[in-house]
Amino acid sequence: MKADYFVRRGVLAFAFAGLLAGGSYAQSQDPTLQQQDIKSDKKDIQNDKKDLAKDRADRNADQRDINKDKRDLTKDRTDRNQDQKDINHDRRDLNKDRVDRNKDQRDINLDKNQLAQDVNKYGANSTQAQADRKDLRANRTDRNKDQKDINHDRKDLNKERADRNQDQRDINKDKRDLHADRKDGNKDQKDINKDKRDLHKDRKDLRHDKRGH
Numbered sequence: 001m002k003a004d005y006f007v008r009r010g011v012l013a014f015a016f017a018g019l020l021a022g023g024s025y026a027q028s029q030d031p032t033l034q035q036q037d038i039k040s041d042k043k044d045i046q047n048d049k050k051d052l053a054k055d056r057a058d059r060n061a062d063q064r065d066i067n068k069d070k071r072d073l074t075k076d077r078t079d080r081n082q083d084q085k086d087i088n089h090d091r092r093d094l095n096k097d098r099v100d101r102n103k104d105q106r107d108i109n110l111d112k113n114q115l116a117q118d119v120n121k122y123g124a125n126s127t128q129a130q131a132d133r134k135d136l137r138a139n140r141t142d143r144n145k146d147q148k149d150i151n152h153d154r155k156d157l158n159k160e161r162a163d164r165n166q167d168q169r170d171i172n173k174d175k176r177d178l179h180a181d182r183k184d185g186n187k188d189q190k191d192i193n194k195d196k197r198d199l200h201k202d203r204k205d206l207r208h209d210k211r212g213h
Helices: 002-028 031-122 127-211
Strands: none
Touching: 031 127
């Protein structure tokens, strides 16, 4: 009797499990649900394609920005280097004009002393005094011209220094822009890789749903 009881219980349990399995199978084969899954998969795929296209466009735009930043950086470095050359040239000119000005001043001092001696020795209207005055005027003219050159060199030097400093600021900005654009480019590439994985997964889900299992 006990054996019959256990056999009956086993048969009933097996039958109940079969009913559950059959219900699940029938549900999985529901055409309406299957069509909904396929429609959802197709929509996911379309969204993945849009995301992928957008991220690629962003990545390409970032690459163009990177290329422009590189060109700007190269140009600003060239300008900065040229400004430094101009500064060095202006310094040499300034030093040369100062040497010339100082020499002219020494000549003026000598002319003054010579004039004073010749006036005392030969008289104020003597040929020697007149020649000394002529030399003194010429040396003063040279000294004044050298002073104008010095003033001009100083202006050029100040301008070139300002330009060099501005170029250096531009270089620093270009470096920051380049770093930011590279960072954006790397992020967009990561997004592209993620979009590709999502697209691959959704296509796999679509194939699975079309097969109905």
